[in-house]
Amino acid sequence: MNDEQLLRYSRHLLLDEIDVAGQEKLLGSHILIIGAGGLGSAAAPYLAAAGVGQITLVDHDKVELTNLQRQIMHTQKSIGQYKVDSGKHFLQSINPTLIINAISEKASENLLKEVLPTVDLVLDCTDNFATRQLINASCFTHQVPLVSGSALKFDGQLSVFDFRNDASPCYACLFSPADQPEEVSCASMGIFSPLVGIIGAMQAAQALQVLIGFGQPLVGRMLLWNALNTQIDEIRISGNPECLVCGQMH
DSSP: OOHHHHHHTHHHHTSTTTHHHHHHHHHTOEEEEEOOSHHHHHHHHHHHHHTOSEEEEEOOOBOOGGGGGTOTTOOGGGTTSBHHHHHHHHHHHHOTTSEEEEEOSOOOHHHHHHHGGGOSEEEEOOOOHHHHHHHHHHHHHHTOOEEEEEEEBTEEEEEEEOTTSTTOOOHHHHSOTTOOOOOOOHHHHOBOHHHHHHHHHHHHHHHHHHHHTOSOOOBTEEEEEETTTTEEEEEEOOOOTTOTTTGGGO
16 A cells, blocks of 8 residues: 555554455455445445445446435436446545446346456345346356345345355345245335435445455344334344255255
């Protein structure tokens, strides 16, 4: 690290769990964030500020007025722009020393096959079941750790699936891809503005823990946050031997 970086990240360097070695890991890391909406808007700025050297944003949507109630990477001037372009501009304003890649496409099998070999960790900040299953299966195939978050109405969920660990379950162990749940969205159900900030910021925290390798990330556990009752619960997740994605590992 140069003198400017030592000063910029000095509050991290004071933490024994991070120190110079941990910060250098972050600077050499590449994170893929799929979804530049509410969750991505909260997670990405903290990861940029923390010094993750390269961030790739993937999202095919454009900024709309209804997004501005919660998607804090975007402003009034961003309306009509691709969210990844608006997000890239915002992240570069926070930390211009980083590499920010913007991909204005929907996450697809081919795109993930191309990008995943280049990244160290993935954040799933999407809002639909099929895409979540695709991301999970692709991360399992490429053995890339996945930090998964979701938020709707007043309820949020958060978990980490670290496929470098044979004991780690995957998203499909809990939610089978064979199921066909009714799709729900913020547009139809509504969402409490700070909820995406809470879950997204926790996704960033989990990502930093996994990348640096300290503490106890939410592997094999799912955190449930209810903003209406200000209540946090946790459930244990075990690998499912009959899982359609990772069953052979268990």
